[in-house]
Amino acid sequence: MPEQDYLREKDAPLRQDIRILATALGRAIQRDGNSSVFEMVELLRRACKRLRDCTDQVIQANPEELQLLQLEIVELSHKIEETVERCELGTAIDVIRAFTVYFHLVNTAEQYQRIRRRRISEEQATRPQHGSLAALIEFFKQNHVAPEQLQELLQQMSIDLVFTAHPTEATRRSLITKSRRVAELLEQHDEQLSGREQQKWQRQLDATVDLLWRTDAIRHVRPQPIDEVKMGIYYLDEVLFEALPELYAEFEELLHEDYPGVQVPPLLRIGSWIGGDQDGNPFVGPTTMLDALNLQHSHLLRHYRFAIRSLAEEFSQSSVHTHVSSDLQQSLAYDMSCLPAYTQELGPQLKLEPYRAKLSFMWKRLLNTIVIDDAPHGPGWIAAPRPTEEELSGKHNNYRNAQELLADLHLIHESLLADGEYDLAQGVLIKIIRQVEVFGFHFAALDVRQHSERHAAALDDLLRASGWRAEGYRSLEEEEKIAVLEQLLRDPRLLIRSDLAVSAETRHIVETFRTIRLARESFGERAITCYIISMTHTLSDLLEVQFFCKEVGLTNLPIVPLFETVKDLNDCTEILATAFTHPDYKQYLDTCQRQQQVMLGYSDSSKDGGILTSSWELYQTQRRLAVLGKEYAVGITVFHGRGGAIGRGGGPIYEAILGQPPESVNGRIRITEQGEMLSFKYGLHEIALRNMELVVAGVAQASVSDEKILETQVHPRPTPEWEQIMSQLSQHAYRRYRQLIYEDPTFIKFFEQATPILELGWLNIGSRPARRSASKAIEDLRAIPWVFSWMQSRIVLPSWYGVGSALEDYILADPAHLTTLQQMYRQWPFLRAFLDNLQMTLAKADMQIAQYYTQLVEDAELRERIWTLIHDEYERTQKMVILILQERDLLDNAPVLQESIRRRNPYVDPLSYFQVSLLRRLRALGGPLTLDPEQEEQASAEERERARLTYAVLLTINGIAAGVRNTG
Structure with a gap:
């Protein structure tokens, strides 16, 4: 059977589910008396679908067909724009809601299809599913891993999946729970139902879809940290409490078929930043930590x-x-x-x-x-x-x-x-x-995180208030800071006293460390896993935290530096080598059994240097860390601060783990699971099982030692030539990326006008502000809204910009270079994962829709100049990726994902047209405005119009996020 026919047959149940759900949604809309809304939805859907079809046919059209297609494309574009512009605001809001609810239903159907295919695979497949526990055991057998060696490997494994509250889920919990009910109904529909049971099933489906249609997708009140804690507990309560032990049981049962004596220790646990991440969030503090732990307990x-x-x-x-x-x-x-x-x-x-x-x-x-x-x-x-x-x-x-x-x-x-x-x-x-x-007694272990500058400021304040040092600590050179810290760490007396007149910010820091001690005494040491230092730049950043631990009597709390910028990634091992030889930190490290966690920031390094440079620097940093750990006899656990989107380190986790440098995993890993991805990865029991097994399988496979266990090498290693090529590509991509993003002073204006970045702050998706400070510079913008806004405008720039130029220049220098890159893609897991992620994000980007967003840029010269750079780089990157992968089109090697994106695009497009139109109208009136019921009574007609437009824009943001399945 041809592959396309096979895929159509395989996905036939999914297409049927989507038809059933779409029909139910249509009935819900019409029951609500919105026949005009239903008609508008259908008109836009058909027009956008036809526009997509015409655009796809252009590539293979002959000259005569091309002329006709181009005319139709222009007519369809005008028709869609005109329809959207003329749409009355109330109708527009309902049309946007309809497309948004449709995506929630499609997302649920696709998730259930994953479950359905997994079950079929287990029943019918002649070989284990890719990345499964069964495939892992087959890997052990093929590579002759002995039972005692396998038991040793499992004993050393330690995996933490750490939930974060940012970017918080753009979808409200009310919608998530109803979507889960839809998945349960789809499962029931796969069973043989009698006529009466079918009627009952249809009534239940219609009622659930009707509730989805009538539920507001927008949060009108910004969630507080405790709301985010409760959202995290939802996944623990509803899914993971049952799913995690099931994973262990399945692993042990499969193992015992071939390794009867091997036992599976508790190697995978859940962690959380929700309630403990204080970096840049003024609403999270010591009380929040205790509230989170008490509620989980x-x-x-x-x-x-x-x-x-x-x-x-x-x-x-x-x-x-x-x-x-x-x-x-x-x-x-x-x-x-x-x-x-x-x-x-x-x-x-x-x-x-x-x-x-x-x-x-x-x-x-x-x-x-x-x-x-x-x-x-x-x-x-x-x-x-x-x-x-x-x-x-x-x-x-x-x-x-x-x-x-x-x-x-x-x-x-x-x-x-x-x-x-x-x-x-x-x-x-x-x-x-x-x-x-x-x-344990804590459910999810809490991490605490704070910015390095906050520790330095608090210490400066304490030294002044105590009279210990009148001149400013923060103004000292690094060597002088270390000398001060050494005196403080070696002095048995305590500097912190209750009678000191210090700022509220300093009291906040001190009270945080006291609360950590209290929490560990109350709930066990595992209740608070570590203390993370954002923007670690120097050894003094670590010693400052050690000082606060000493002052409150914390002796074995792991101190975790977070290296985020490209420069910090380069300096990472040098800073740690200095720490490992420093007598005070060495002594502290001994209390932690000579184990050191090191967190690497994917989001900020990508925003700082571009996706290619970030990926390569992260790879090299991990390799250097592996060497450093051996040199100083310190067990280093890399904590991967991955985001949900590719531009923030996201992508398939199994391939990402296998793409790490050999000997850098060694059974120990921590990985953030971002809030936006929790419903997608942990909303359903079997999906959660699949995601966790991919992590376990990836870590175990990556940790099998070539030297100690295997006769032949199974972990491909890059040649020196390949490493040199990557360094060359990285340098070129970095220059191209920085040239546009940071060196062009007009770029920020283009960015703010061509994307909804300024409006994102009004979407109540998280308790944390979008910026670290009041500055409007890109440097101070958090990586989450940076990626989110580019995803909304369908440019998806952070995930690919700069890569195409680097690849093209390298290939043009010598045609043989293309063959080398093709070989690297086939044989090196790191580059394969990078390019596969790159083609996925290129497929999600859409230059036709993106150009429509550029109409929002008021300065015509600026618009044309920046857009030309972006468009040309996109075309260049797409061409180079297809050449290296030796495919005809993006995602030809991932047809399921390719079809999913194609299926979604005609439904995302109307939301994009509405977003541009509404943004133009809203900005003309002065920008976003929200009114509570009391304010609305006294508001002017123009203010009420602004408030309604704001609501409509936020609906489009929510809908596009659901449609492209990424926020930031």
């Missing part, structure tokens, strides 16, 4: 109680017919002596059912452990009275930490195994054990 312990109660109901073994270990008997006796009132409540049946009795006492102790709050409990929580003061005061009446709960679970597990009840021991019970091992 409460949710988690209620999950444990529900699971243990269910287990107690199941474990009804009679003492007459079962044997209980002596350790479990002693533990049960101790429970009874510590909780006499509850023993009495359980009654005489207690002694007849020892397992149920033990689980009941565990349930009671967990109740006494829960941090009680006033929030109503969600469905499924066990209603129970508050514990008495007497119950809370006893040492054994609650669980002081997760290890105590784990010890009780292991007692039951060992007793069951000793009695031959293997299936019971390895069933639900082992799942709960996994959950406690991974989630």
